[in-house]
Amino acid sequence: MTGQWWGRVVARDVMPTKIAVRVSPTENFMPRGVSRTFEVTIWAQGRKRVRGTLTAAGPDGWELAPASQRFELDSDGLPVHGVYTVSATPLADADLLTEQTLTFVGQTDKAGGGGVATDSATAGVTAVWSAGDVVLALDAGPPGSPVLEGYAVLTPDTTWDPTRGYGWVGAPPQARDRQVLDPLRRDFVFNREVGTLRLAVPPGVHRAYVLTGDPQFTSSHTVVYLDGSRVAETDHLLGPGEFAWLTFTIEGGDAGRTVDLVLDGEAHEEYWRLGALVVT
Amino acid sequence: MVFEANPSGTKAPDRPSWHRRGTLERRRFLGLAAGGLGAALSLGTGRPAFASSSAGEEAPTAHRLSPRVPGLAGPAPFVGAAELPLLSGPDLPIGFFWPPPQPFTTSERYAEIAEAGFTWVLGVNDIVDFPVNDTMLRLCEEHGLYGVPTDFRIYGIRDYPRDQWRQIFIDTLAEYRPYPAFAGLHLKDEPTEEWYPSMAEVFRLGRELAPDVLFHTNAAPWHTGDALRELIEVLSPPMVSFDNYPFRRTGDNLGFLEQWGEVRAAGLTYDLPTWVYVQSFTSTNYRRPTPEELLWQINVSLAFGCKGIQYFTYWTPEVYAEFGPGLITLDGQRTDLYYAAKDINNNWLARVGRQLKPLRPEVLGIANLLDFPPPGLPAFAPDEYVAESWGDPVILSQFSKPDEPNYRWLLVVNYSYKEPCRVRVNLGRRVRGRGIAVFDPLTERYVEVPPPRKRLDIRLDTAAAALYRLPVRAEKERTSR
Numbered sequence: 001m002t003g004q005w006w007g008r009v010v011a012r013d014v015m016p017t018k019i020a021v022r023v024s025p026t027e028n029f030m031p032r033g034v035s036r037t038f039e040v041t042i043w044a045q046g047r048k049r050v051r052g053t054l055t056a057a058g059p060d061g062w063e064l065a066p067a068s069q070r071f072e073l074d075s076d077g078l079p080v081h082g083v084y085t086v087s088a089t090p091l092a093d094a095d096l097l098t099e100q101t102l103t104f105v106g107q108t109d110k111a112g113g114g115g116v117a118t119d120s121a122t123a124g125v126t127a128v129w130s131a132g133d134v135v136l137a138l139d140a141g142p143p144g145s146p147v148l149e150g151y152a153v154l155t156p157d158t159t160w161d162p163t164r165g166y167g168w169v170g171a172p173p174q175a176r177d178r179q180v181l182d183p184l185r186r187d188f189v190f191n192r193e194v195g196t197l198r199l200a201v202p203p204g205v206h207r208a209y210v211l212t213g214d215p216q217f218t219s220s221h222t223v224v225y226l227d228g229s230r231v232a233e234t235d236h237l238l239g240p241g242e243f244a245w246l247t248f249t250i251e252g253g254d255a256g257r258t259v260d261l262v263l264d265g266e267a268h269e270e271y272w273r274l275g276a277l278v279v280t
Numbered sequence: 281m282v283f284e285a286n287p288s289g290t291k292a293p294d295r296p297s298w299h300r301r302g303t304l305e306r307r308r309f310l311g312l313a314a315g316g317l318g319a320a321l322s323l324g325t326g327r328p329a330f331a332s333s334s335a336g337e338e339a340p341t342a343h344r345l346s347p348r349v350p351g352l353a354g355p356a357p358f359v360g361a362a363e364l365p366l367l368s369g370p371d372l373p374i375g376f377f378w379p380p381p382q383p384f385t386t387s388e389r390y391a392e393i394a395e396a397g398f399t400w401v402l403g404v405n406d407i408v409d410f411p412v413n414d415t416m417l418r419l420c421e422e423h424g425l426y427g428v429p430t431d432f433r434i435y436g437i438r439d440y441p442r443d444q445w446r447q448i449f450i451d452t453l454a455e456y457r458p459y460p461a462f463a464g465l466h467l468k469d470e471p472t473e474e475w476y477p478s479m480a481e482v483f484r485l486g487r488e489l490a491p492d493v494l495f496h497t498n499a500a501p502w503h504t505g506d507a508l509r510e511l512i513e514v515l516s517p518p519m520v521s522f523d524n525y526p527f528r529r530t531g532d533n534l535g536f537l538e539q540w541g542e543v544r545a546a547g548l549t550y551d552l553p554t555w556v557y558v559q560s561f562t563s564t565n566y567r568r569p570t571p572e573e574l575l576w577q578i579n580v581s582l583a584f585g586c587k588g589i590q591y592f593t594y595w596t597p598e599v600y601a602e603f604g605p606g607l608i609t610l611d612g613q614r615t616d617l618y619y620a621a622k623d624i625n626n627n628w629l630a631r632v633g634r635q636l637k638p639l640r641p642e643v644l645g646i647a648n649l650l651d652f653p654p655p656g657l658p659a660f661a662p663d664e665y666v667a668e669s670w671g672d673p674v675i676l677s678q679f680s681k682p683d684e685p686n687y688r689w690l691l692v693v694n695y696s697y698k699e700p701c702r703v704r705v706n707l708g709r710r711v712r713g714r715g716i717a718v719f720d721p722l723t724e725r726y727v728e729v730p731p732p733r734k735r736l737d738i739r740l741d742t743a744a745a746a747l748y749r750l751p752v753r754a755e756k757e758r759t760s761r
Contacts (some may be wrong), residue, residue, distance in 0.1 A: 015670045020650035043650035045670060077668050079650050079659070 015077060017046035017111035020119050021054075023104050027124040029184040031131065032096075034149045035089040038123055040104045042082050046075045052108035052116075056086045061094030061127070064102065071106065090127035097209075097245055099126045128184065129278050135202060136166065136279040141187025142175035148183045154197075154277070156189055162258075165200035169260065173274075178215040185215060185243055188275040195263040195272065199279065201252040208250050208261075211276035213243030220268035224248060224261055237268055243275070250279065364494045364518055365426060365463035366400055367553055372587065372633025374625050375400045375428075376594035376607075377469075377557065379416070382406050384595070384612055390419040393594070396607070396618060397625025402466055402496065402590075403429035405597070410455070420461035427459070428496050430466040438478035445478075449485045453493065464494030470523075471497055476514050483516050494518060498557070501535060504542050512550055520547050523557035523592060526577065527569045534654045536577070540584045541656025544641065547585065555588030556581045560617050561596075562604035571620030576697035576743035578629055583677035583693045583745070585641030589629060591621060631721040632747055639679035639689055646695060648703065649673040664710040665750065666690065672701035674740070690748040694740040705736040712751040719747040 020043040030036050044050040050073045056064040065087045073080050088102055102123045111117040131137040131150030139151035147153050152166075156175050160167035173191035180186055189195070212222040212234060219238040224231050224246055232246035250259055265272035366373040379401050380389045393401065400420070401407075407416050408430040420427035433452045437445050456462045467482060468475050479497065486495045499522040503511050512520060522543050526536035540556070547554040558577035562568035569577070578589055593606035607618040645660030646653050647669035653659045660676055662668060665688050669676065673695040678688055688711070694701040707716070713733035717726035726749050729736065738746055 015668075018650065018670075022651070045648060045650060077662070077670070079648065081650075081652075 015045075015047040017044065017050055017075075017108050017117045018119075019044045019050065019052070019106050019108060019117045021104055021106040021121040023102075023121040023123050025123065025182070027099075027126075027181070029126045029128050029148070029182045030088070030090050031128050031149055031151075032090045032092055032094055032133070033130045035087045038086045038088055038102065038104070040084045040086055040106075040121070042071050042073065042084065042106045043079055044071075044073045044075050044081070044108070044117075045077070045079045046108075046111070046117075047077060048075065049073070050075050050080075050108055052106055054084055054086075055105050055107075056088075056102065057105075058088060058102045058125070059095070059100045061091050062100070062102070062125070063089045063091055065089075088123075088125065090125070092130075094127040096127055096129065099124050101125070128276075129280065134278055134280045135206060136199065136277065138166065138277040139184055139187075140175070140189045140274050140276060142177050145175075145177040145187040146183035148276075151184075151276070154189065154274075160198045162200065167198060169196045169198050171195070173263075176214075180215045181241075184211065184276050185213065188212075188214065188273050190265075190271050190273040191263075192265060192269070192271050195274075197261045197263065197274075197277070198258055199250075199261065200256065200258050201250050201279070202256045203252045203254055206250045206252055207280045208248055209276075209278040209280075210246040210261075210274060211243060212246060212273045213238045213241075213275060214273055215241055218268060219273050220271045221266040222246065222272040222274070223264045223266055225264065226250065226259060226261060233266075363492065365492070366428075366494055366588065367519060370634050370637065371399055371630065372589065372637045373400055373426075373555075374398050374589050374629060374633075375402055376560075376591040377402060378405055378593035378595045378597055378606060379403065379407050380595050380608070380612075381598070382412060385412065385415055385419065387419060387422060389612075390423045390425065392608075392614075394423040394425055396622040397630055398425065398594075399630075400426035400428060400463060403427065404466065404469070405595075405599070408432060408435075413456075414459075417456070417459040417461045421459065425461060426463035427461045428464045428466050428494065429456070429462075431456075434465050434482060435467060437482060438475070445481060446485060446489075449482065450489060453490050456493075462493075464496055467495055467497045469498045470500035470503075471511075471515075473510075476511075480515050487516075497521070498523060498555075499543070501539060504539055508542055508546055512546055512552070517552070519553040519555055519588065520550075521555035521557070521588065521590070525557075525559040525566055525592070527559055527567050527573055528565055529567045530565075534656075537580070537657050538655035540581065541658075544584045544644070548641065553587035554585060555590060556584075556586050557590045557592040560591045560621065561593045561606045564602040568604060569617070570697070571616065571624075572743045573697045574617060574620050575624055575628075576694075578624060579691075579693045579743060579745040580675060580695075582632070582636055583644060583675045583691050585644075585677070585679075587637055589633075628721055631724050632719060632745070634724070635689070635719055635747060636679065636691070639681050642678040642680050642688075644675070644677045646673060646675050647705075649695065662708070664708045665752065666705060667708040668706040669703060671703035672696065674701060674703045674738075676705070685754055686751060688750045688752045690750055691745055692736075692738055692740065692748070693745040694743055697743045700739065700741045700744075703738050703740070705738065707734040707736070707750060710752045712753060715751040717749045719749065 022041045024039045052071055053068055054071050055068045058064050071082055073082050102125055103120060105120040107118040108116050137151045138154040139147045140154040143155045143157060156172040158167045160169045171193055173189040173195045175189045177187040210224055213219050217240055221234045223233040231248035234244050238244055263272040374397060403416055409432055413429040416429060417427045431452055433448050437448055440448055467479055471479060483495055486493055497517055499511055501524040520543050522539060524536045524539040526533045543554050559569050595608050596606045596610045597603045598610055605615045607615060607621055646657050647660035648671055665678055666676055675693040675695055677691040680688060711734055716729045718729055720727045
């Protein structure tokens with residue numbers, strides 16, 4: 001007994017099983033060595049119980065666990081869902097500052113009319129330095145907002161303290177928490193007046209990275225001055241949700257020294273923004 | 281835009297598409313006599329003699345009450361939706377916000393409105409008060425439209441001493457009653473609480489002194505929950521109209537569905553018809569909808585039980601710099617959305633609207649959505665009429681008609697405004713196997729669906745919908761077996 005169903009012949013009244021895979025969060029900045037849990041929701045609709053396998057895959061340098069797990073959902077003809085978790089960890093050799101993709105694939109064992117039903121979802125991930133691997137790792141934002149694992153807090157209240165080795169001198173900046181995206185990008189300090197962030201730099205040559213951008217609004221140009229020189233700047237206005245790492249070199253000399261990073265804003269609304277600072 | 285309801289899964293070549301239909305002759309539908317004002321009326325030159333138009337003829341529409349008695353004194357019985365203009369009658373009212381401004385208030389422009397399938401004109405922008413309301417109402421009459429003007433004596437009645445309100449109301453209404461096209465007065469769009477006392481009194485005076493006149497107000501997106509209940513209970517409007525536009529530049533706004541859910545529930549609770557504004561504009565915060573998205577708003581609204589569709593906007597507002605084109609540009613050019621609206625209104629909405637208007641909303645749900653249902657739109661649950669569905673996500677909305685208990689109606693709406701859908705619906709045990717029919721907008725008749733019985737295999741184009749009439753067993757008949 002067969003019938004025409006959407007252009008192909010299937011057994012009459014056999015409900016084709018279908019599934020949909022969703023993942024949350026869909027993007028993340030994660031320090032090397034730190035695990036984060038991704039929630040994978042599988043929706044299914046089929047005549048009876050829907051069984052299948054959820055697999056997770058990522059680029060080299062990323063560990064996902066479990067890489068494969070079974071799912072089983074009692075549909076009984078109506079859409080139902082189950083939530084499954086996958087732990088993702090960027091390892092020590094994970095590429096830094098490069099957005100990469102985690103892929104989650106759900107596939108049923110079988111579907112009505114033969115074959116299988118499958119769907120997938122992806123999450124964009126970016127590995128950043130582990131705080132233990134660098135000289136300084138600061139996550140900026142208002143007091144009390146989330147901080148990336150291992151990173152030190154930089155708020156407008158963080159005034160220069162030689163013991164701590166970093167802090168503001170002069171007028172403190174403002175801060176915002178947009179409450180979207182990961183701890184590193186959701187919040188930042190900013191100001192229209194120049195801001196001076198003093199750092200205690202150990203001996204040697206160091207590379208500095210400044211994260212700038214705004215999850216919600218267009219960002220003005222952020223410009224960094226070091227020792228009176230313009231050392232880094234954004235090359236275009238960053239749109240809402242667009243971020244950039246500004247990078248430059250800091251000379252610590254033979255004995256180390258204190259340096260002042262002067263932050264200034266240009267163009268648009270002339271606000272500078274600082275979401276994070278890493279010195280390697 | 282292929283509309284197909286063919287259980288074999290093969291495309292029926294002669295099945296009409298809602299957008300291929302020719303323009304309907306509005307005068308025929310409204311039963312209006314030929315003639316009218318003819319050439320455009322000039323504005324600001326005083327009130328043309330009303331007797332020179334065809335307005336002297338007896339009001340022709342079946343649902344217009346007559347005779348009207350200006351300044352009727354004494355208590356009047358409550359007149360419900362069954363007797364008010366636009367709310368009554370067979371046609372689903374199709375209106376809009378922002379009519380052509382004064383320089384474009386011409387016979388040609390009102391013909392353009394009528395050709396696009398609109399049934400009434402709301403007076404806002406610079407189309408307020410006499411003498412322009414005279415012109416507006418005469419042009420409405422000429423082109424078979426109803427008019428709901430704004431008159432600042434009523435709109436701003438709160439600025440007068442309270443003891444004058446009754447006489448102002450009587451005097452103002454008396455000036456409008458002679459116009460055959462006059463259907464009612466626009467009070468206040470999106471009123472805040474400080475407007476409620478005067479508006480409530482106008483609504484009350486309307487029920488007492490002008491029970492055949494529709495007074496129009498519209499709830500704002502913030503009229504949800506207690507605010508919506510307060511608006512209804514304090515004002516006692518004859519219908520619940522609201523706006524909450526879905527297509528924002530920052531992403532689609534599910535608040536449209538969420539508020540529809542509340543308005544639908546309120547309409548059922550207070551036994552009021554529900555109207556909606558659909559988005560036909562662009563602005564700083566709202567992107568321009570596609571023709572499919574326009575159709576989606578309309579069909580989703582019909583699924584929620586909507587009894588009146590209004591477009592926001594028709595003309596392009598010039599007072600707000602951030603607004604982009606509506607159906608007609610600032611300088612009077614027709615946009616793609618004008619043609620889309622004309623097509624939808626004439627060839628689908630007006631026709632299916634006549635079927636749906638007398639029906640009572642019953643059960644609503646979204647089927648086959650592999651995600652959490654959006655707020656306001658519950659997940660489909662099987663019942664005695666619809667047992668099962670699979671395929672692509674669709675909204676299934678059931679309707680009943682008290683005087684036809686042997687039928688149930690099922691509106692199936694493609695939930696997607698981006699792609700066509702295919703869906704199977706297996707009907708429930710109370711549905712009879714014979715006589716299941718689908719509404720054909722071309723002929724405005726129901727066409728019996730061929731076997732297999734009690735199963736609907738439906739293909740819908742993007743945002744499209746299909747209306748089925750299901751013969752059902754009466755409760756007694758079913759239980760006696």
